[in-house]
Amino acid sequence: MYDKTVAQLSAGLQAGQFSSVELTRSFLARIAALDGVYNSFISVAGEQALAAAAAADERIAAGTAGPLTGIPLAHKDIFCTDGLRTSCGSRMLDNFVPPYDATLISRFKRDGAVTLGKTNMDEFAMGSSNESSYYGAARNPWDTGAVPGGSSGGSAAAVAALLAPAATGTDTGGSIRQPAAFCGITGLKPTYGRVSRLGMVAFASSLDQAGPMAHTAEDCAWLLNSMAGHDPRDATSAPRAGEDYRAGLEDSLKGLRIGLPREYFGDGLDAATGACIQQALRELEALGATLVEVSLPHSHLTIPTYYVIAPAEASTNLSRYDGVRYGYRCDNPSDLLDLYTRTREEGFGEEVKRRILVGTYALSAGYYDAYYKKAQQIRRLIKQDFMDCFAQVDLLAGPTTPGPAFPLGAKTDDPVAMYLEDIYTLAVNLAGLPGMSVPAGMVEGKPVGMQLIGQHFGEARLLNVGHRFQQATDWHLRRPANLAVEVA
Numbered sequence: 397m398y399d400k401t402v403a404q405l406s407a408g409l410q411a412g413q414f415s416s417v418e419l420t421r422s423f424l425a426r427i428a429a430l431d432g433v434y435n436s437f438i439s440v441a442g443e444q445a446l447a448a449a450a451a452a453d454e455r456i457a458a459g460t461a462g463p464l465t466g467i468p469l470a471h472k473d474i475f476c477t478d479g480l481r482t483s484c485g486s487r488m489l490d491n492f493v494p495p496y497d498a499t500l501i502s503r504f505k506r507d508g509a510v511t512l513g514k515t516n517m518d519e520f521a522m523g524s525s526n527e528s529s530y531y532g533a534a535r536n537p538w539d540t541g542a543v544p545g546g547s548s549g550g551s552a553a554a555v556a557a558l559l560a561p562a563a564t565g566t567d568t569g570g571s572i573r574q575p576a577a578f579c580g581i582t583g584l585k586p587t588y589g590r591v592s593r594l595g596m597v598a599f600a601s602s603l604d605q606a607g608p609m610a611h612t613a614e615d616c617a618w619l620l621n622s623m624a625g626h627d628p629r630d631a632t633s634a635p636r637a638g639e640d641y642r643a644g645l646e647d648s649l650k651g652l653r654i655g656l657p658r659e660y661f662g663d664g665l666d667a668a669t670g671a672c673i674q675q676a677l678r679e680l681e682a683l684g685a686t687l688v689e690v691s692l693p694h695s696h697l698t699i700p701t702y703y704v705i706a707p708a709e710a711s712t713n714l715s716r717y718d719g720v721r722y723g724y725r726c727d728n729p730s731d732l733l734d735l736y737t738r739t740r741e742e743g744f745g746e747e748v749k750r751r752i753l754v755g756t757y758a759l760s761a762g763y764y765d766a767y768y769k770k771a772q773q774i775r776r777l778i779k780q781d782f783m784d785c786f787a788q789v790d791l792l793a794g795p796t797t798p799g800p801a802f803p804l805g806a807k808t809d810d811p812v813a814m815y816l817e818d819i820y821t822l823a824v825n826l827a828g829l830p831g832m833s834v835p836a837g838m839v840e841g842k843p844v845g846m847q848l849i850g851q852h853f854g855e856a857r858l859l860n861v862g863h864r865f866q867q868a869t870d871w872h873l874r875r876p877a878n879l880a881v882e883v884a
Contacts, residue, residue, distance in 0.1 A: 397414065397419060397422060398422070398423075398426065398558040399558060399875065400561065401561065401610070401611055401612050401614065401615050402464070402467055402561050402562050402610060402614075402615040402618050402619070403612075403614055403615060403618060405419065405467055405561055406463050406464065406465075406466075406467060406618075409456060409461075409465070409466045409467075410456065410461070415449075415453050415456075415466075416449040416450075416452040416453050416456070416465075416466030416467075416468075416510060417446060417449045417450055417453055419449070419466065419468060420445050420446055420448075420449035420468045420510050420512070421446065421449075423468045423512055423559065423560060423561075424440065424442065424445060424446075424512065426558070426559055427440055427512065427513070427559050428440075430557065430559065431554075431557075431559060433535065433540060433557075434534060434535050434537060434540070434544075434553045434554070434557050434559070435516055435531070435532055435533065435534045435535060435550075435553075436470075436515055436516055436534045436535075436544075436549075436550040436551075436553040436554040436557065436559060437470070437512075437513045437514065437515055437516065437550065437554065437559070438473045438481075438483055438485070438513075438514050438515065438516050438517075438529075438531050438550070439473065439480060439481045439483070439513050439514040440512065440513035441480060441511050441512055441513045441514075442513075444479070444480065444511065445468065445510050445511060445512050445513070448505075448510045448511065449466060449468070449510045451508075452465050452466035452508045452509075452510060453466065455508055461508060462507045462508055463507075463618055463621070464504065464507045464508060464509045464618065464619070464622055465507065465508030465509070466508060466509075466510065467508075467509050467510065467561065467562075468509075468510045468511075468512045468560060468561065469504060469509050469510065469511060469512065469560060469561070469562055469563060469564070469619075470511075470512050470513060470514070470515050470550075470551060470554045470555075470559070470560035470562075470563040470564075471500075471501065471511060471513075471514055471515065471551075471563065471564045472514070472515050472517055472548050472550065472551050472563070472564055472565050472566055473485060473514035473515055473516070473517055473550070474517060474520075474521060474566055474596055474597050475498040475500055475501050475514075475564065475595060475596055475597075475606070476494035476496060476497060476498045476501070476595040476596075476597070477494060477497060477498070477501055477511065477514065478494060478495060478496055478497045478501075479493060479494075480493065480494075480511070480513075480514065481493050481514065482494050482514065482597065483514070483530070483531075484517070484519065484520050484521070484597050485516060485517040485518055485519045485520070485521075485528070485529040485530055485531060485547075486519045486520055486530050486743070486744065486745065486748070487530045487724055487742070487743050487744075487745070488717050488723045488724045488743035488744060489597075489717075489723050489724070490530065490724065491723070491724070492722060492723055494595070496595065497595060498592075498594060498595025498596055499592035499594040499595055499627045499629070499630065500564065500591060500592060500595070500596065500606055500623055501595065503622050503623060503625075504622055504623075506622075507622045509622070512559075512560055515534075515548075515550030515551045515553075515554055515563060516529050516531055516532075516533075516534040516549065516550030516553075517529060517546070517547045517548060517549065517550050517551075518546040518547035518549070518571075518747070519744070519745045519747060519748050520597070520599055520710070520714065520748055521547040521548075521566055521568055521571055521599040521604070522547065522599060522710065522747050522748055522751055523546040523547050523747055523814070524545065524546045524547070524570070524571075524574060524814050524815070524817040524818055525543035525544075525545065525546045525549065525802075525804075525807065525808075525814065525817075526543060526544055526545065526546040526547065526549030526550065526553075526575070527543065527546070527804065527805070527808055528546075528745050528746070528747040528748070529550075530745060533549075533804055534549045534550045534553045535553065535804070536553060536556075536578060536579060536801050536842075537553055537556040537557040537579065537876040537879060538556065538578075538579065538580060538801070538841065538842050538843060538876045539801065539841065539842055541803055541804060542578075542800075542801040542802060542803055542804060542842065543578065543801055543802060543803070543804055544556075544575050544578055544579050544801070545571075545574045545575025545576075545577065545578035545579065545797075545801065546571060546574070546575060547566070547568070547571040547575075548563075548565030548566060548567070548571045548572050548575050548583075548609065549575045549578075549579075551563035551564065551565045551575070551609050552565070552575035552576055552578065552579040552581055552583070552609060553575075553579055555579070555581050555609055555610060555611065556579035556580055556581055556875075556876065557876070557879065558875070558879065561610070561611075561615070562608060562609065562610035562611075562615050562616075562619055563608075563609045563610070564606060564607070564608060564609065564619070564623075565583065565606070565607060565608075565609045566596060566599075566604055566605065566606050566607070567583075567585035567604075567605050567606075567607055567821075567825065567831075568599050568600050568603045568604050568605075568706060568825060569603065569702055569706065569818050569821060569822040569825050570585075570796075570817075570818040570820075570821025570822060570824075570825070572584065572585045572607045572609060572833075573585055573796050573821050573824075573831055573832065573833040573845070573847060574796060574797055574817065574818060574821055574833070575609075576609055576796070576833040576845060577796035577797050577833045577835075577843065577844060577845025577847075578797065578800065578801040578842070578843065578845075579801075579843065580835045580843030580845075580871070580872075580874060580876075581609060581610065581611055581835065581872075582609070582610055582611060582612055582613050582615070582616055582832070582833065582834050582835065582862060582866075582872060583607065583608070583609045583616075583832065583833050584607045584608055584609075584613075584616045584620065584830070584831075584832045584855065584858065584859070585605055585607045585824065585825070585830060585831045585832070586605055586606075586607050586620065586623075586624065586830050586855050587605075587634070587828060587829065587830045587852050587853050587854075587855065588602075588603070588605050588632070588634075588825075588828035588829075589605075589632055589633055589634035589828070590605070590624050590634055590636075590830070590853065590855065591605060591606045591607065591620075591623045591624055592606075592625075592627035592629075592630045592633050593605075593606070593630050593632055593633070594627055594629050594630040594633075598709075598713040599706070599709070599710055599713065600705065600706040600707075600709035600710055600713070601632070601709050601713060602705070602709060603702075603705070603706060603709070603825045603826070605825070606623065607620070607623075608620055608623065611872055611873075612863070612866055612872055613645070613832070613834060613858075613859050613862030613863040613865075613866055614642070614645055614859075614863050614866075616641075616832070616859060616862075617641035617642045617645060617859045617863075618641075618642065620641045620855060620859075621638065621640060621641055621642065624638045624639070624641075624855075625637060625638035626638075634853070636853065639856065641855060641856050641859055643856075644856050644857075644859075644860050645859060645860055645863040645864075646860075646863070646864075647860050647864075648684060648864075649680065649683040649684045649685045649860075649861060649864055650683075650684030650685075651684065651686070652684065652685040652686065652790050652791075652861070653685070653686050653688055653788070653789040653790050654677075654680060654685050654686065654687055654688065654789060654790065654791055654792070654793050654861075655688050655689075655690035655785050655788065655789035655791070655792045655793070656677070656687055656688065656689050656690065656792070656793060656794060657690055657691060657692045657695065657785070657792060657794055658689055658690070658691055659691065659692050659693075659695040659696070660692075660695075660794035660795060660820055661673075661794065661795075664798050664816070664819065665795055665798055665799075666798055666799035666800075666839065668799075668839040668840070669795055669797070669798065669799050669800065669837075669839055669844045670795065671837075672836055672837025672838070672839065672844050672846075673793075673794065673795045673836060673837070673844075673846055675836075675837065676836040676837065676846045676865070676869070677793060677846075679865060679868050679869060680793070680861070680865060682868070683864055683865070683868060685861075688788060688789050690785045690788060690789060690792070691781075691785075692778075692781045692782070692785065692823065693781060694774065694777045694778050694781050695778070695781070695823060697774050697777075697778065698778060698819065698822045698823045698826065699815055699816065699818075699819060699822060700771075701771045701774045701775055701778065701826060702818075702822040702825070702826060703754070703815060704754075704758050704767050704768060704770075704771035705768070705771050705772065705775065705826070706751070706755075707751040707752070707754040707755030707758065708755040708758045708759050708767075708768050708771075709755065710748075710751050710752060710755050711751070711752045711754075711755030711756045711758075711759060712755070712759070714744075714748065714752055717739075717740065717743065717744075718735075718736050718739060718740070719735050719736065719739030719740075719743075720735070723743065724739060724742070724743040725739055726738035726739045726742055726743075747811075750811065758771075775826045775827075778823050778826050778827060779826065779827040779828070781823075782823070782827045782829060782849075786851050790851075790857065791848055791849060791850045791851070791854065791857060791858065791861065792848070792849040792850075793846060793847065793848050793849070794820060794846070794847055794849075795820055795844070795845070795846065795847060796820060796821065796833040796844070796845035796846065796847040797817060797820065797821075797844065797845065798816070798817065798819060798820070799839065799844070800839045800840065800842035800843065800844050801842050801843075802817075820847060821847065824849055828852065829849055829850060829851070829852060830849070830850045830851075830852070830853070830854055830855045830858055831847055831848065831849045831850070831858075832847070832848045832850075832858045832859070832862055833845035833846065833847050833848075834846055834848070834862045834865060834866065834871075834872065835871035835872045835874070836865075836869075836871055837871060838871075838874070841877075843871070843874075846865075848861055848862060
């Protein structure tokens with residue numbers, strides 16, 4: 397059961413091959429036995445999960461089940477969950493138990509999905525390796541000495557280690573796509589506003605977007621069907637009805653024009669990774685697509701632009717953690733200033749404090765115009781580059797990351813080197829576009845991913861291309877060596 401897709405598990409539940417309680421109990425046992433190696437979960441739901449599974453079995457028996465009814469899922473620990481700790485990977489929220497569910501969580505509950513637990517992540521989603529988590533780094537199931545990527549590294553590791561059939565993540569600058577590439581799974585970052593942000597703890601409000609992570613593009617379509625749709629309680633939610641993302645999965649790729657940004661295939665791309673992507677592109681050609689070279693001329697400005705805008709928004713969003721209202725509070729403060737200062741000093745990790753300082757500086761008097769305003773102007777140019785490309789092609793393709801997963805600790809002392817890991821993913825968030833990573837090869841025994849970038853609200857086309865590619869290849873079927881399948 398552990399190696400089955402969401403689609404296969406749903407069929408098995410409907411056919412009565414096993415119950416949701418049996419399925420959930422087996423995944424919980426697997427997490428208990430194996431996650432000490434991967435550290436992919438922060439909290440495990442346990443009794444709550446089994447109760448939800450029993451309710452799902454009743455719906456299945458009554459004939460009122462939906463496609464996801466009874467399916468166990470893991471959720472990144474950035475989504476508020478009623479009665480279950482939501483820590484954001486931070487000491488600051490180590491004791492926070494929300495009194496409500498995020499819209500994304502409530503929609504999965506509505507559809508009968510079962511929450512297994514909350515997955516490890518970079519603190520407040522700030523990081524590219526999962527090493528900034530207060531709970532320690534998650535580990536890549538393909539190589540436990542390597543990072544799983546970040547910030548949704550726990551979700552990616554849990555799926556790759558077969559501790560959950562699918563999971564949710566969030567993507568502010570590549571935090572779904574990069575760990576999906578490193579762990580050999582499929583991850584989709586939807587268009588900004590396609591999935592509600594209500595109850596998703598904010599990092600950078602104009603960039604954050606939730607999305608699905610699973611073994612296949614088909615499974616991501618199943619999850620997105622539940623996740624997507626307008627939320628009137630979220631001012632950033634796009635006023636568009638949901639759609640059936642499974643409907644067009646089998647569409648032909650004949651006549652599809654795929655743009656290859658020349659800036660994504662130059663210096664900085666590992667040669668072996670580049671060879672894998674070129675082979676994957678040839679597979680798309682064989683399926684009927686036409687490859688067209690295009691250009692994103694402002695792509696060299698992506699990293700400095702992102703690392704002004706994102707920290708500025710983080711500085712504002714994280715100002716609420718002051719030790720007064722909720723979350724961590726320092727012991728025995730001498731006065732209010734001491735309370736604020738020591739609470740934030742002790743409650744936040746080094747990467748979060750670094751970004752708060754950068755963001756506060758960029759927003760300060762005398763520097764706002766020079767940094768934040770200028771970054772927003774360049775952001776508009778970056779978005780226009782994509783629009784110009786989409787006047788010529790239907791979607792873009794290239795590498796998700798410069799290379800495969802790097803060793804734990806290799807870049808923790810060099811923030812710039814860490815930030816460069818997101819060089820191919822950041823612009824997608826700045827432009828608000830959908831992007832997806834699919835497994836596309838192996839380099840030195842570790843997976844690499846191909847990134848597909850679509851037009852606004854073009855998730856269905858990305859899922860279609862990813863699905864057809866996975867029908868023609870087997871990279872998404874490969875599993876880490878020595879991965880335990882059965883738990884006694």
